[in-house]
Structure formats: C-alpha cells, structure tokens
Amino acid sequence: MSENRKKEITSTPTQYQSLYADIKQLITQARSSVVKQVNQTLTVTYWQIGKRISIDILDSNRADYGKQVLPKLSQQLSDEFGKGFTYSSLTRMVKFYKAFPEQTIIATLSQQLSWSHFVELLKLEDVIQREFYAHMSHHESWSVRTLRERMDGMLFERSAIAKQPEKVIRQELAKLEQPQTASLALHLKDPYLLDFLELQDNFSEKDLENAILHKLEHFILELGSDFAFMARQKRLQIGGNDYYLDLLFYHRKLKRLVLIELKLGEFKPEYKGQAELYLKWLAKYEQQPDENSPIAILLCSSKDKEVVELMELEQDDIHIAEYWLQLPPKEVLQAKLHKAIEEATLRLGFGDE
Known part of the structure; x- marks a missing residue:
C-alpha cells in the first residue's frame, strides 16, 4: 500500500508544482498588500504630524516657541521611535502638509x-x-526611480500640456481619473529627447x-x-502607388493607432498632406470598430512655431514635435516653456483671470 501511495505522489509533479505556485502567489500577494498598507499608513x-506641527506651532503666533520646541520634540521622538523623526524629517513633514493641504488628495x-x-515631489x-508628477506617478504606477528619472529628464517641461495655462493643465490632469476621456495632450511631448541614440554627425533619415x-x-x-x-x-497600397510610413505604434489607453514620421530638417507645410493621406488610409483599413481615430506624430529636427500654429494641425490629429539629441540646460527649456505658456494664455483668453 505504501509503495502504491509513493508512486501516486511521485507520478504527479505537475499537480505539485501547480500547488506550490498557487501558495507562493498567495504569500507574495499578502506580503505586497501588507507593505502597501504600511506605506499608506506611514504617509498619512x-x-x-506635519499638519499638527504646522497649525499648533509654526502657523500660530508662537514662532519663538516653535523654534525651541521642535528640536526638543525631535529628540524625544527619535529616542522613543528611531531616526525617522529627526529635526529635518519633522520639517519635511511640515513641508509635506503645506504642499498637499487636502487630506482627500x-x-x-x-x-x-x-x-x-513624496520626498522626491517635495x-x-x-x-x-508637483501636481503633474504626483498625478502621473499615481496614474502610471511609477517607481521612485522612474519618478526621479522623469523629473531629471524634465518630462513636464517637454510635455505638450505644459505649454498650456495652469487652469487647462489641471483640467487635463483631472481627466486621468476618467479613462473614457483620456487626454491626448498628456501623452504627447515636444520635444522628444533621443540622446540615447548616440548618432554621429551627418546621419540620414534611414540612420535615424x-x-x-x-x-x-x-x-x-x-x-x-x-x-x-x-x-x-509599413506598406500602404493607394491607387497605383506604394507608400511606406516610417513607424507604426498603438496607444493602449487612447485606443489609437499612432504613426510616426521622421524628418531630418525643419518642418515643412507639405508634410501635412502626406500625414493626412496616411491617417485616412489607417482609419479605413486598419482601425478597429472599438478604436478611436489614428493620430500622427511628425518628428522634425526643428520647426517654425508660427507656421505650425497657422496650419492648426492639432485639430487634424497631427502633432508636430522636435527631437533633441541632447538635453539643453534647464534654464533654456524653462525659458521656452514660459514663453509658450504666455502665448497660450493670451490665445485662450485666460489673461484676465
């Protein structure tokens, strides 16, 4: 009997592996859930703590008292609970409360x-x-490392939405919580940073x-x-001619095909006709019933802003963006962004608000 039982056990390794995998997954999920709950509890x-210190001490008329009591409070908390309550940690918690004063958020x-x-966001x-990176981190499930990389790469300054007034940006960020109204501007950039390509001088479109x-x-x-x-x-047969679009992507949240055309020089008005032709072909032959209309991204080494604005390409689902092979100084990008915001504010009539 024992030999038969032994044979029965050893003859079903697949069942055992399945059992082990299921239990391992349960333990892993439980641990992940506990860590998540601990992190959330600590953050709140x-x-x-930041709110209590800010309201009871720093924001009252007892500033001198606050300067005296904060080091004492830090020392006593550190002695009892450890290094997480140093003087700098407590001041960071105060800054945290002031940066995000609404508890619901x-x-x-x-x-x-x-x-x-939040330490990175502060x-x-x-x-x-700060609102942009907080919402995007939450929506895209960024790790701390990814958040730091996005900030170092000046993602906000390069996003299409950054060129809009603050009122519009907040409206678009609110749409992140409504998948059916996903904002196109939050998923596009200008410029795109392609410093990882390591291209030499005098490269061709094919090289790119x-x-x-x-x-x-x-x-x-x-x-x-x-x-x-x-x-x-991708080959497009239109009439008696063959056309080839450079790159074709699909955006899952937007549910749209995205064609990308690569251009070495400055954007030229005639590029619009080519993009429109490709978009209409994709809409007719590739777009699925549950998808939204395709969009085009034309990546150029430069563009004349006035030409692009006069052509009103965005309403035709054509996004013109520059590509940069190296990131310029932060001050240069911020100056361009500030100018773009001023122009957008005047254009949209938010100047008096």
Whole structure:
C-alpha cells in the first residue's frame, strides 16, 4: 500500500508544482498588500504630524516657541521611535502638509505612492509641476526611480500640456481619473529627447530610423509606457502607388493607432498632406470598430512655431514635435516653456483671470 501511495505522489509533479505556485502567489500577494498598507499608513501619519506641527506651532503666533520646541520634540521622538523623526524629517513633514493641504488628495495618492515618492515631489517648488508628477506617478504606477528619472529628464517641461495655462493643465490632469476621456495632450511631448541614440554627425533619415529600432526599448520609454510597437516601413497600397510610413505604434489607453514620421530638417507645410493621406488610409483599413481615430506624430529636427500654429494641425490629429539629441540646460527649456505658456494664455483668453 505504501509503495502504491509513493508512486501516486511521485507520478504527479505537475499537480505539485501547480500547488506550490498557487501558495507562493498567495504569500507574495499578502506580503505586497501588507507593505502597501504600511506605506499608506506611514504617509498619512507623516501628513497628520506635519499638519499638527504646522497649525499648533509654526502657523500660530508662537514662532519663538516653535523654534525651541521642535528640536526638543525631535529628540524625544527619535529616542522613543528611531531616526525617522529627526529635526529635518519633522520639517519635511511640515513641508509635506503645506504642499498637499487636502487630506482627500493624500488619501488617494498614498494608495499608490510611498513616502519616498513624496520626498522626491517635495523637491519641486513649482506647484503645477508637483501636481503633474504626483498625478502621473499615481496614474502610471511609477517607481521612485522612474519618478526621479522623469523629473531629471524634465518630462513636464517637454510635455505638450505644459505649454498650456495652469487652469487647462489641471483640467487635463483631472481627466486621468476618467479613462473614457483620456487626454491626448498628456501623452504627447515636444520635444522628444533621443540622446540615447548616440548618432554621429551627418546621419540620414534611414540612420535615424535604424538607431531608433536598435534602441526600441529606450524609444518606447521616451514615448510613454502605453505605446506598443507594431511595424516599421509599413506598406500602404493607394491607387497605383506604394507608400511606406516610417513607424507604426498603438496607444493602449487612447485606443489609437499612432504613426510616426521622421524628418531630418525643419518642418515643412507639405508634410501635412502626406500625414493626412496616411491617417485616412489607417482609419479605413486598419482601425478597429472599438478604436478611436489614428493620430500622427511628425518628428522634425526643428520647426517654425508660427507656421505650425497657422496650419492648426492639432485639430487634424497631427502633432508636430522636435527631437533633441541632447538635453539643453534647464534654464533654456524653462525659458521656452514660459514663453509658450504666455502665448497660450493670451490665445485662450485666460489673461484676465
């Protein structure tokens, strides 16, 4: 009997592996859930501490008292609870409360973001930048490392939405919580940073395309995590002619095909006709019933802003963007952004608000 039982056990390794995998998954999920709950509780607690200190001490008429009591409070808390309550930690909690004064927002963001995320966000002095990175981190499930990389790469300054007034930016950020109204502007950039391509001088459009395909993973990270590669040099048979679009992607959240055309020089008005032709072909032959209309991204080394604005290409689902092979000084990019915001504010009539 024991031998038969032994044979029965050893003869079903697949069942055992399945059992082990299921139990392992349960343990892993439980641990992940516990860590997430601990992080959320810590974050909310730090916010509450910052609020209490800010209201009871620093924002009252007892500033001198606050200067005296904060070091004492830090020392006593550190002695009892450890190094997480140093003087600098307490002042960071106060800054945390002042940067995010609404508890409902903290309750929502802390479901996805850890205290380490907020420490990175507090480095940003600009309120709208901080809101942008907080919402995007929550929506895209960025790790702390990814958040830091996006900030270092000046993602906000390069996003299409950054050129709009703050009122419009906040409206677009609110749409992140409504998948059916996903904002196109939040998923497009201008410029795109292609410093990872390591191209030499005097490269051709073919060299640019080959370099992108060679570093496709890096390129998709620059485009955004929801872009999926579909084809290169896709052949379009139109009438008696063959056309080839450079790159074809699909955006999962937007549910749209995205064609990308690569141009070496400055944007030229005649590029519009080519893009429109490709978009109409994709809409007719490739677009699925549950998808939205295709969009085009024309990547050029430069563009005349007035020409692009006069052509009103965005309403035709054509996005003109520059590509940069190296990131310029932050001051240069911020100056361009400030000028673009001023122009957009005047154009949209927000100047008197």
